[in-house]
Amino acid sequence: MGRLLLLVLVVLTAALLWRAFGPGSAERYGSLRGGQRGQVEQKPMIKGPDDDEEFLWNIEKNRFKERRAREEAERKRQEEEERRRRRGEG
Template identity: 65%
Template sequence: MGRLILLLLFVLAAVLVWKAFGPSSWNKKVQQTQQPQRPAIKGPDDDEEFLWNLEKQRFKERRAREREAERQEEERRRRSQGSQGSQKPKAPEDKDNKADET
């Protein structure tokens, strides 16, 4: 009976040693030594400086479009005022009469 218990303990010890140091654990050790852990790669949407630069660029583009639109509007006003200046100016009474008619 003692020999049977001793044999079971020996088999149990062998199984535990095999599980701990067997071939299944070899792959883990090899992978860890060959491939050092790299820092997590951050995408551009996680980079605060990149996002800030994008926002600045969009703001500058928007501001440039607004300035261009203002410049075109001012140019259009100058042209319309220039064309009205060449025409015969209307008398102030004419404007009042038209406003009363409508």
């Protein structure tokens, strides 16, 4: 009985190892080594605007430009007010 159990365990182990590391395992489970068989790692697919780095960068850049323009307009307004006050005092 012990020999039969040992034989079943050996066969089961061989079958599991074949399934895990045998032919076709790379397609089933993904390759652990990048670049195998001439495969080139691809960029992840963009699924929406929140995944697109260029889109997000452009939004941030435009917000920065708008904020800079508002700050510049505020600075000019303050300078103009300062000039008016000086003219009124002088």
